[in-house]
Amino acid sequence: MTAMTATVNAAGLRRDAATERRFFLSLALPSLVIVGIGAILPLFWILQQSLATARGDITLVNYTALLTNGLTWRSLLVTLELSGGTLLCCLVLGIPLAFLLASTSPRTASRLMVLVLLPLWTSILVRTYGWLVILRRDGLINDLLVGSGLVSEPVPLVYNFTGTLIGMVHYMLPIFVLPTYAAMRDIDGNVIRAAASMGASLWHCFRTVILPLAFGGIASGSVIVFVYTLGFFITPAILGGGRISPIAIRIDRTLSTLQDWGGAAAFGVFLLLIVAVLGVTALGAARLIRSKPAAD
Amino acid sequence: MASPRIALERVRKVYGRHVALDDVSVDVRPGEFLTLLGPSGSGKTTLLMAIAGFVRPEAGLIRIGEADVTRLPVNKRDIGIVFQNYALFPHMSVLGNVEYPLLLRRLPRAEARERARAALARTQLEGYEARDIAALSGGQRQRVALARAVVFEPRVLLMDEPLSALDKNLREQMQFEIRKLQQDLAITTIYVTHDQREALTMSDRIAVMNGGRIEQLDAPQPVYQRPRTRFVANFMGESNIMPAALVEPLGSAPPLDGTLVIRAENFALERDAAGGDGIAIKGRVAAYAFRGETWHLRLKVEGERELLLSIPSGKSLDQAGITIGQQLTAYAAARHIHRLDGGPEP
Amino acid sequence: MPKLSQISTLILALSAAVPAWAQSVTITTAGGDYGTGMKEAMWAPAGKALGLDVRGETQSDGMAALRMQVSSGNVTTDIIHLGSGEGAQAADLGLLEPLDDTVVDQKALPSGAVSKFCYPFSSYGTVIAWNTKTYGQNGPKDWAEFWDVKKFPGRRALRNNAQDLLEAALLSQGVPPEKVYTTLSEPGGIKRAIDRLAELKPHVAVWWTSGAQSAQILKDGEADLVETWNGRAQSVKDDGGAAAYTFHSSIIGTDCLAVPKGAPHKADAMKLIAAMTSPEREAKLTDYIAYGPMNQAAYAGGKVPADKMALLATAPDNAVGVVYADAAWWAKHADEAQAAFDAMMNQ
Missing domain, CATH: 3.40.190.10 (Periplasmic binding protein-like II)
Structure with a gap:
């Protein structure tokens, strides 16, 4: 009898469960289609281009040319310098900013948040040209510096590495601050109070309690900043003054000046691989550090 | 070094229009266990946080020992604090948590470890040193928090509803453990709770707070038996507050006036219980309930007033003996009748 | 264009x-x-x-x-x-x-x-334009003077592209306009032009990538001497910018x-x-x-x-005195010329 009762209505219930699963799967379908058409297909197209000669034969010549060209490695170095520099600046500027946001009242924080996010809502071109206006020879900062007599000659702030870095940091800072802020906001205020009550100064408290607890947010912010900036184009193109040639600029150059589509495609695949390798490494490292038994 | 006194003088804190602390003055004696008892919003936690240094008062003086700490930052006050939700460091082990204040004081690592282990032993946590905080039960976390708060030998100890998250049995056990630890260390302690029984069990003295003021500051027994205000009477459990005109003096009892307080458990249904100078009140049973050790009765008396009675079960009453609407007379001895200071008729 | x-x-x-x-x-x-x-x-x-x-x-x-x-x-x-x-x-x-x-x-x-x-x-002509605040109306009259950092000290801006610059580099060394492409086609011709560009490189403040950018640089005085297109130079003048330019020895x-x-x-x-x-x-x-x-x-x-x-x-x-850009030459030598140019830029 028990066996009988166990199967009562079982088929119908199983069907219901399957229908439910199918329904939720179908919700994801549009985005899967978009990703497939918008991202995966072009990727295959680029891959095919990179392996084809102008006449359409399969070849590795694009890759050998790419990897034997000193300019490729130079651009990779510049790219890593820019991404690393941006990340460093984001850490130095973003962590205190996120801390400030997390430690003010929710009301003030949401207002400040709007200010932080404002740059994200303006076009990158507008922002980048804005920096040009501020940083150039007769720009705001140089006017102030020269006007106040601090320097006699305008300081070269733009059309070089410095200018490019400033533009990139400005772009990435909100993107870094968001996960960092979220992680810090989730820290129990009493934990910080407890540390203070035991005699920890603000700095010590920050170092021994807040930073370790916000590590997850900081790590994901860092990975986003570093990986995202590996493909930066507009900022170095406008603020680099032709001197700064990271990978994206080299790809554009290969494509539009040299008209070498195969080479550009191979370069694109190269960048993609670098992003993948660095991204996976960074995430792996972050996981490793987090899973490590807590330091004493 | 003996634990110092804590003296507050006219401490005031206002949030917008809400007066959180209304010129509170209190003197906590060296080594004393003082409980701030009150409902939420009464100002008890604000007062504790002002002493800790997390709340900056608008006015007033806070002294620990002879030193004025009112304007001293938190991390310089040398206070051990146990927080409501334990506030342990989730990224450190049990030992890491307890060592934290010692390493902060630049103790040699070996000595810090030794002292942290000793503190953990005191709170029955030997063998848990390497555990993750997440792997501990609520009671164990509470013990870690306690060990961490006292390990660095702070001058005073503050606790903010430390047991509110624990279940009843564990809570009662921890009440005794905390009290014992406090007495062993002879550390001046201020303890915040909204649980009357907890306050009565643990404290040397209780400060009942309401609306940012201390309504009554007394040892547990007087607070329980001789509430000075209507609020304290109500807050300290099942009390009946009534005009004296309602009761009927017995025997040699002098006529009563003003407002009287009689606790529910101090009524009896036998004439003898009232003694020679007690009182009696007549009424009808409006509702009754069995509560295990007692019967709970609602007696409707003159003027639509209800009287709360808590009668020991099995002694003078059994279920068969009660019916709704039944006429009863409740008696109370003179020593259980407490007269409120002034106050209007309820 | x-x-x-x-x-x-x-x-x-x-x-x-x-x-x-x-x-x-x-x-x-x-x-x-x-x-x-x-x-x-x-x-x-x-x-x-x-x-x-x-x-x-x-x-x-x-x-x-x-x-x-x-x-x-x-x-x-x-x-x-x-x-x-x-x-x-x-x-x-x-x-x-x-x-x-x-x-x-x-x-x-x-x-x-x-x-x-x-x-x-x-x-259109690739012309020499200059900031009149720096040089008045007497700017460089040809590419030789554009290269002359003693006579015309100041910050230069060039296009970040070999095109027109190779021609300008040879003109600056006195190669006659009609000989420019034959010289470039000779063995080492491109290298000669690139080396000449490398000489000027320390004085180049900006390597611009768009015409609009070259105009902005001229208008803002970010550079004193700008290689740009005549239309861009003229629009800076029309906007009241302190700029002048010459068609002399332009590359068309x-x-x-x-x-x-x-x-x-x-x-x-x-x-x-x-x-x-x-x-x-x-x-x-x-x-x-x-x-x-x-x-x-x-x-x-x-x-x-x-x-x-x-x-x-x-x-x-x-x-x-102008050089007509030779589309056929560029179609044949663009890869080599641009690669040499990029190598020079990254040195």
Whole structure:
């Protein structure tokens, strides 16, 4: 009898469960289609281009040319310098900013948040040209510096590495601050109070309690900043003054000046691989550090 | 070094229009266990946080020992604090948590470890040193928090509803453990709770707070038996507050006036219980309930007033003996009748 | 006009994927003032006269768009506006339909400008411009002086591209205009020009990538000496910028119109090219932008007013001592030249 009762209505219930699963799967379908058409297909197209000669034969010549060209490695170095520099600046500027946001009242924080996010809502071109206006020879900062007599000659702030870095940091800072802020906001205020009550100064408290607890947010912010900036184009193109040639600029150059589509495609695949390798490494490292038994 | 006194003088804190602390003055004696008892919003936690240094008062003086700490930052006050939700460091082990204040004081690592282990032993946590905080039960976390708060030998100890998250049995056990630890260390302690029984069990003295003021500051027994205000009477459990005109003096009892307080458990249904100078009140049973050790009765008396009675079960009453609407007379001895200071008729 | 690449392949890929909805002739130009001028002066009236429904599209990098369309087999544009260098390259890659000589008349062009694939219709000069606050009206009169950092100390701005700069580098060493391409074609010719550029490199403050950027640099005084296009230099002057420029020893480039391989309305496209490049319509283009007509008949009979003539690179009075950019040479040597240029830039 028990066996009988166990199967009562079982088929119908199983069907219901399957229908439910199918329904939720179908919700994801549009985005899967978009990703497939918008991202995966072009990727295959680029891959095919990179392996084809102008006449359409399969070849590795694009890759050998790419990897034997000193300019490729130079651009990779510049790219890593820019991404690393941006990340460093984001850490130095973003962590205190996120801390400030997390430690003010929710009301003030949401207002400040709007200010932080404002740059994200303006076009990158507008922002980048804005920096040009501020940083150039007769720009705001140089006017102030020269006007106040601090320097006699305008300081070269733009059309070089410095200018490019400033533009990139400005772009990435909100993107870094968001996960960092979220992680810090989730820290129990009493934990910080407890540390203070035991005699920890603000700095010590920050170092021994807040930073370790916000590590997850900081790590994901860092990975986003570093990986995202590996493909930066507009900022170095406008603020680099032709001197700064990271990978994206080299790809554009290969494509539009040299008209070498195969080479550009191979370069694109190269960048993609670098992003993948660095991204996976960074995430792996972050996981490793987090899973490590807590330091004493 | 003996634990110092804590003296507050006219401490005031206002949030917008809400007066959180209304010129509170209190003197906590060296080594004393003082409980701030009150409902939420009464100002008890604000007062504790002002002493800790997390709340900056608008006015007033806070002294620990002879030193004025009112304007001293938190991390310089040398206070051990146990927080409501334990506030342990989730990224450190049990030992890491307890060592934290010692390493902060630049103790040699070996000595810090030794002292942290000793503190953990005191709170029955030997063998848990390497555990993750997440792997501990609520009671164990509470013990870690306690060990961490006292390990660095702070001058005073503050606790903010430390047991509110624990279940009843564990809570009662921890009440005794905390009290014992406090007495062993002879550390001046201020303890915040909204649980009357907890306050009565643990404290040397209780400060009942309401609306940012201390309504009554007394040892547990007087607070329980001789509430000075209507609020304290109500807050300290099942009390009946009534005009004296309602009761009927017995025997040699002098006529009563003003407002009287009689606790529910101090009524009896036998004439003898009232003694020679007690009182009696007549009424009808409006509702009754069995509560295990007692019967709970609602007696409707003159003027639509209800009287709360808590009668020991099995002694003078059994279920068969009660019916709704039944006429009863409740008696109370003179020593259980407490007269409120002034106050209007309820 | 060079097609300045400021746009990623992804955007190109997306725009190329949009199918042609209407059965009309589509013309793709670079947009901006130039594109507007081409529409108002040339293709809109020409389309009207021919009774064609013409649709305009904008691509900042026409060459990339062309390649994308032809290689993906989804050609949506019937006429594409290219630089003549790109036109020669595109022809080499087989991306263009040959022009129908019976429809498009090549006889009106200066000798040497004739092309089988891309019909030149306007010209511009790569000129020397300078900040008049620094040098007054007496700027460098040729490339030799542009290179002379003793006589003209100051910050230079050059285009981040080998094109025109190789020619300018040789001119600065006294190579006569007619010998520039033979010298470049000699063994070591490109290296000679690149080495000359490397000499100037420490004095170059900005290597610009877009015409708009070169104008901004000139206008802001970010650089004192700017290699730029005459139209850009003139617009800075017109805006009241402290700038002057000279047509002397400029390098003249041309823009052309071509029909992509497999264009859907090939025959109509040929007709439209012929109609939009009539002397009157080319002359009218100078109302919008200071690019000289290639149809020499446009300069005759006062169709271009005298004050305008003074601003055009190919106007008879201006085209003196100049080098006509050789699209064929560039089509053949661009890879080598650009690679050498990039190597120099990254040193």
